[in-house]
Amino acid sequence: MIILQKEITLRACNRGFHLVTSEIITQIPELKTIRQGLLHIFIKHSSASLTLNENADPTVRTDFESHFNKTIPENAPYFMHDTEGSDDMPAHLKASILGSSLSIPITDGKLNLGTWQGIYFCEHRNYGGPRELVLTLLGD
Amino acid sequence: MIILQKEITLRACNRGFHLVTSEIITQIPELKTIRQGLLHIFIKHSSASLTLNENADPTVRTDFESHFNKTIPENAPYFMHDTEGSDDMPAHLKASILGSSLSIPITDGKLNLGTWQGIYFCEHRNYGGPRELVLTLLGD
Amino acid sequence: MIILQKEITLRACNRGFHLVTSEIITQIPELKTIRQGLLHIFIKHSSASLTLNENADPTVRTDFESHFNKTIPENAPYFMHDTEGSDDMPAHLKASILGSSLSIPITDGKLNLGTWQGIYFCEHRNYGGPRELVLTLLGD
Numbered sequence: 001m002i003i004l005q006k007e008i009t010l011r012a013c014n015r016g017f018h019l020v021t022s023e024i025i026t027q028i029p030e031l032k033t034i035r036q037g038l039l040h041i042f043i044k045h046s047s048a049s050l051t052l053n054e055n056a057d058p059t060v061r062t063d064f065e066s067h068f069n070k071t072i073p074e075n076a077p078y079f080m081h082d083t084e085g086s087d088d089m090p091a092h093l094k095a096s097i098l099g100s101s102l103s104i105p106i107t108d109g110k111l112n113l114g115t116w117q118g119i120y121f122c123e124h125r126n127y128g129g130p131r132e133l134v135l136t137l138l139g140d
Numbered sequence: 141m142i143i144l145q146k147e148i149t150l151r152a153c154n155r156g157f158h159l160v161t162s163e164i165i166t167q168i169p170e171l172k173t174i175r176q177g178l179l180h181i182f183i184k185h186s187s188a189s190l191t192l193n194e195n196a197d198p199t200v201r202t203d204f205e206s207h208f209n210k211t212i213p214e215n216a217p218y219f220m221h222d223t224e225g226s227d228d229m230p231a232h233l234k235a236s237i238l239g240s241s242l243s244i245p246i247t248d249g250k251l252n253l254g255t256w257q258g259i260y261f262c263e264h265r266n267y268g269g270p271r272e273l274v275l276t277l278l279g280d
Numbered sequence: 281m282i283i284l285q286k287e288i289t290l291r292a293c294n295r296g297f298h299l300v301t302s303e304i305i306t307q308i309p310e311l312k313t314i315r316q317g318l319l320h321i322f323i324k325h326s327s328a329s330l331t332l333n334e335n336a337d338p339t340v341r342t343d344f345e346s347h348f349n350k351t352i353p354e355n356a357p358y359f360m361h362d363t364e365g366s367d368d369m370p371a372h373l374k375a376s377i378l379g380s381s382l383s384i385p386i387t388d389g390k391l392n393l394g395t396w397q398g399i400y401f402c403e404h405r406n407y408g409g410p411r412e413l414v415l416t417l418l419g420d
Contacts, residue, residue: 001143001281002281003316004316005317036143037143038278040385042383042385043394044392045397046333046394051236053232057221059220059221062220063221064232064233066218067212070216072347076346081339081342089343092333092343096332096344096378099331099379100331101384102240102241103243103383104182104241105180105182105274105276107274112182114183114186114272117184120236132394134387136317138278138318138418139143141283141418177283177285191376191379192326193375194372197361199361200369202361203358203361203372204373206359207358210356211351237377238376242380243322245322252322252324253324254324257326278418
């Protein structure tokens, strides 16, 4: 059983939901050596998040952005934390609802995702800048 | 320290929230051999999900279904992804909000759940069909 | 590669979101011995939860409480599970939306959190009492 960890940086993305499966896999060639295990992906930020969802139709990602903007609006009258801009407090809420990490099974050297599953990087700020991830692989 | 992985299929369920703790435990007799560790349960789909919640009163699961239908309605005017039916885009959103995996501690050969915790399989499609899970156990 | 598990109790907290990063780290001095790994934190309850978010400004935690109370109101007309008080069913929903566990990378003997990330204990009941956590560390 081995464990292996590395930090990578995701390029700055526009606010919204982005498919990053290949971008992540490319950076961990060690995946091929693991017969069975888990890949843990962690984002070191509190206003961006990670989730798994449909990997084929880009309108799904557009609808995610519309839905979260509608249900977690900017400038809600009860927000007190507003000094960093109207997109900041909604970004914190979206990040906790979607989550800051993913754990994905590794089987025979590959991520064992369903046919329609892809990794979404969710940028909730208007200008989030590059984002740091910690990847931890474990398995045998 | 060992790691062990297997894929299982959950029978097709009606749209809604279903308690599947025993159904999962039955399929991993190896649990008994692990003194301390983790069970990772992963669903290979983007319109069904997994969560932990109250295991006793079935009305909790009914209220989950009512609440998610109310807050993530079908036919929202801003949905663009609608070719697979009005239940499809809400299903994707519910799946990401609830999440596609669970990690549960194993202690002395058993899942170390709280007294009132059970594993919910959350079927968000009207006709989702059988669903595939990957179970990964690790521990010593 | 080692694995280590312990159960701890969080003191009873008021309903709301509480920063507990130091309270947790203090209870696992073994963290220092792990070069690379993961800390899994699990809450054995279905009406309290764990999340990671902003660790500096307390109004973020106040806004979390306001937002979840607004979007998951007590006494929703469709709730059937109401015998344990009007705060009970919303607590179950909040717990599943935020989640019952966290997995955080460990690097060089420390939690590898971002500068602004802290561990939130989220008490969703009016009187939740002390809450039990299971901590599982693994790594080398």
